[in-house]
Each structure stands twice: as C-alpha cells, then as structure tokens.
Amino acid sequence: SDGSVATIVSPALKEAQREYDEGVWKLDCMADRLMEHAMLSERACYTEQHLSTPEERVSHPFFTDFRARYGLGSVLATVLQPHPNFPVMVSVQAAADSAPFSESDMVLYERIARHVEQALVLTIRLLEAEAGQLAFADALTRMSCGVFLLDQTGRVVYRNTRAEHLLRGQLSLTDDCLAISG
Secondary structure, three states, X not given: OOXXXXXXXXXXXXXXXXXXXXXXXXXXXXXXHHHHHHHHOOOOEEEHHHHOOHHHHHHOHHHHHHHXXXXXXXXXXXXEEEEOOEEEEEEEEEEOOOOOOOHHHHHHHHHHHHHHHHHHHHHHHHHHHHHHHHHHHHHHHXXXXXXXXXXXXXXXXXXXHHHHHHOOOOEEEEOOEEEEOO
C-alpha cells in the first residue's frame, strides 16, 4: 500500500527482470495500459495486440531493443485484485519465435488467473491474521496480570510471562490443562 512494486519471475527471466527494474520499466508502454484497461473494461486478460499498436511493436525500443534482446514475443497479461490496496499484474511471456496467443489460450489463462487470485487472497489473509495475532500476543505479553488463553477443550494455547509466575503457586498445568490446587 506504500506504492512500492515487487516482481517475481521464472529463473529464465531473472536477467531481463533485473534490467527492467533498473530502468527499462520507463519504456514499458504496455503496463500502464494494462492497468487502465483492467479498470475500464470487462475483459479479464490482454495480449500485446490489445496493449500496443502495430507501429509500436516494430519501432518502439521496448519491443525492438529490450524484448528482442531477451527473445520475448507475445505476452498474455491480467490484473488481479486480491486486496483493495494490492493490485497484481500477472503475465506470461512467449518466446519471440512462438505463435501469438490464441483465444483459447486467453480463456485458459483467465481460468488460471482466477485460481492465482484466490491463492493470493488466501495468502494475504493469512499474513494479515499472523500480523494481528502477533499484535494481540504482544498486547497480552505487556499486560500487568497473568493471562491464560484456553481453547474449547480447556487446553492452554497461550500464556504470558506473568501467567508463568502464577504456575508456581496454586495453579498448575496438567496435560496442557489449567488446574487449581488447594
């Protein structure tokens, strides 16, 4: 949500991605158009045919220099929205000598993209839950009284430092269950 961008690529594209990150991204006429199309259109995925003109593909340095140098041809791309603050662009790069992506490729890609988006939704929810859990645990640790959290079976699933000290008196743990003596 801070506006930063991160990329993940297959090993074969690591060098191209490094160069892209170092400044070639400024030449990428397709990325901004992909975001615009994704916000304004019903279509789920796009190819270079949708995101650039025929003239650009034969004369623009992004195509004639960068993409050509790395043997990149057709591209299939979409924007996923796994979280309101985190749009995610996903693209598949074909080799320069490959045929352009077909309509059936696009249909398959849309189906796969929905699964990718759901995986990202789950990942983000888990990360948010973990962050919330850490904040909650930190708050419980700072409390001035002993805290024991029990699950529905009565087993202790968390105890703070002050609670540890209470276990030296009339409270004890037996098979992870809190017990009182005396």
